[in-house]
Structures are given as structure tokens and as C-alpha cells.
Amino acid sequence: MQLPTRTSDxxxxLFSGNYNMVTDGANKALNRLVGYLLxxxxxxxxxSPTVENPAFPPTGDLVSVPSFAIPGRAEYRIATGLPASVRRDLAEFAPNIVHVSSPDPTAHRAVTWAREQGLPALASVHTRFDTYPRYYNMAWVEPLLTAILRRFYRRCDALVAPSESFAQVLRDQRMNYxxxxxxxxxxxxxxxxxxRDMAWRRSLGIADDEVVVGLFSRLVMxxxxxxxxxxxxxxxGxxxxxxxxxxxxxxxxxxxxxxxxxxxxxxxxxxxxxGRAVASMDVLFFPSVTETFGNVxxxxxxxxxxxxxxxxTGSESLVDNGVSGRLIPPGRIHAFAEAVRAYVESPELRAAHGAAGEARSRDFSWDRINQSVADTYLRLIRQKVAGRK
Known part of the structure; x- marks a missing residue:
């Protein structure tokens, strides 16, 4: 393998479990990364798995892999493997790095293929998969799921995580070094x-003097x-x-x-x-604990x-508690209510903490962030080549 020295090399x-089937933070980030690299x-x-009517057009060349719909959640699909046709396509493309973004059977096979070819494999971790069972009365599955994820991620050369707080969770779980x-x-x-659009709010029946507590998200439990x-x-009450x-x-x-x-x-x-809908809110209330970053x-x-x-994880790396917002221990209903109440009742507090959050948001440039992934690719390829000498 010729040693690449620049991003253009x-x-x-890239293996995705959901590249453009539905709109969520993970696949938007992947499409933006691909656009930057191109x-x-x-x-x-x-x-990636594909569907007849995806949520949006894919960025770059997309090859469909076999999949089946998740029971009860048909909008998502599980990629099931790496058939001969996809292996031939991979061989013709001749990648110098493999990036997997969902721990499904196809990604497992892709990592195996990369190891057979002597290529580095990078996994990006986009969500707290290990926490999902608790929302479907299956918390007992979590230790088993964590063990399965550890086996998968330890077979990769490296991981990338969207926040330092989540990266530390992965280190604590010994997912990779x-x-x-x-x-x-x-x-x-x-x-x-x-x-911000007050006329739009009025069209929804919201008066100008009403304080709006908002949530924007995919509506899943x-x-x-x-x-x-x-x-x-x-x-x-x-x-x-x-x-x-x-x-x-x-x-x-x-x-x-x-x-x-x-x-x-x-x-x-x-x-x-x-953007109009979000700016027309007055307070964001987002109690999710499954976010690895917190695009919302x-x-x-x-x-x-x-x-x-x-x-x-995620919110801890974004929100300065008491300065740009409030961080409340998960599930503490009374504490959440008191934090939201403080903002509802104080326009001065809303303005001060909103301004602090806006200033913090300026630290996040997409080009700089996506170049860091390209730099990680290049580092892993160098390490793989050096390991053969």
C-alpha cells in the first residue's frame, strides 16, 4: 500500500447502517464528512442499506448492502453481511482505510475484510447503543450488549467519538485503547x-408573551x-x-x-x-441520556x-452548568422542573445564558472537525504501514 500523505490521497x-434512510444526527454527520472529503x-x-424512498439524497457514491427491517421500527434496517458482489466492489475500489459507523453484521464482516487486506479499520461511535434496552423494558440485556460491542470495537484499530465525555465512557468500558x-x-x-419568527409562532396559536419550552428531536422513547x-x-401542577x-x-x-x-x-x-422553529423557542428542554454529542x-x-x-455524555461537553444552561442528573423530575421554571420566569436569565451558549457554539467549525477525521485516517494508515516493516 502506497503511503498517503495528504487528504487527497x-x-x-465507509460502512453505514443508515446513510440516508431517515434523518438523524449520525447520518447527517456522515454525509457532511463525505462531502468534505470529496x-x-x-x-x-x-x-449501506437502502430504501426506495430515502429521507434525502446521499452524498457520494452509495452501494446497497443486504438488510432487513427492524421489527417494530421498520424505518431502520439491519445490514446483514458482506456478499460476494460487495466484496468485488470493495476490491475494485481498493480503499486504503475502512470506516465503520454501526456495529451491525456487515460492519463486523467489513472489519474482518480490512484485517485480511492489511488495512486499518476505524469505527465511529454515534450513539449509546448499550442504553437503548432500558427504554423497552429490557435493561437486563445491557451487560451482554456491552460485551458484544467491546468485542467489535476492540477488533478495530481505533475509535472516534463525538465528545470527550463519551470518549471517556468508552475508555472506562475498555472498548479500545x-x-x-x-x-x-x-x-x-x-x-x-x-x-426567530413571531408570525410563525402566532400561526401555531402561540401568543407573543408566552414563554415556549421546546423540544426538537426524532420522537422515539x-x-x-x-x-x-x-x-x-x-x-x-x-x-x-x-x-x-x-x-x-x-x-x-x-x-x-x-x-x-x-x-x-x-x-x-x-x-x-x-432553524426558524428552534430560534422561535425560548428554552430547550432535552432530557435524553442516549446522546453521544448532542447536535440538538x-x-x-x-x-x-x-x-x-x-x-x-455529550451534553456535559457542551453545556457550562449555570452559565449557558443547566445539567440535571438523569430522571430527576423535580430538578428538571425547577431548572426549566427558572428560565420561564426570568427573561434576564434566559438572555444571559442564551448569549453564553451562542458564544460557545462558535467553537464548532465543520471543516476543522472533519479534517480531524481525515488526519486520523492518515495517522492510522502510517501506523499500519510502519507495523509491517
Missing amino acids: LRVA AQGAQVRVY DISLWSRGVDRHIFDASR EKGLDVFSDTIDELN KGVKHRVLIVGDGPAREWFEARLPNAVFAGYQAGTDL TLEAMACSLPVVCAEA
């Missing part, structure tokens, strides 16, 4: 306080929708005047609408429409919103 085989002259080939950061950026053309709902109940605005869609939407009948559900929003949190901060989040 890279040939990346702009720098690198070659990239993406291997080479873990670096691939943070996330924010699109400031979309997420900016100037997109692992985002802490139960904690959000219980907290709103406590605010209502204490007579705290506010309006709830929910932006997003997903399989738990019907449950969420029934649970919060007085909330405004604006549905799925994208691009500048999403960063985007709200860029819109000058104070944020109330669970004290968990």
Missing part, C-alpha cells in the same frame, strides 16, 4: 437567533420523552405559565401527543424551517437558547 470505504480530493465509497474525537459542527446559516412529559406535568412546542416526528409521536394534549406539535422540519443542544445554543439537559 485517501480512498475511504471536496478535498479524496475518494469515498459508501456501503486508541480513542480520539470527531466532534460535531453547527450550520450557522440555518441555526441563528435572527431566524429513548430521547427521554417520558421524563419530558413528567416534568411538564410538574410545571403545570405548580402553575408555571408556559407553552410546549414539539418539533419532529417518529414512531412515538402518537404516544407523545396523547401524553401532552396541550402541546403544539409542529411536525418534521428541515433546513431553514428547522448545540443547534439550540447557536440560536441563543438556554438549555436544560440531562447530565450525561
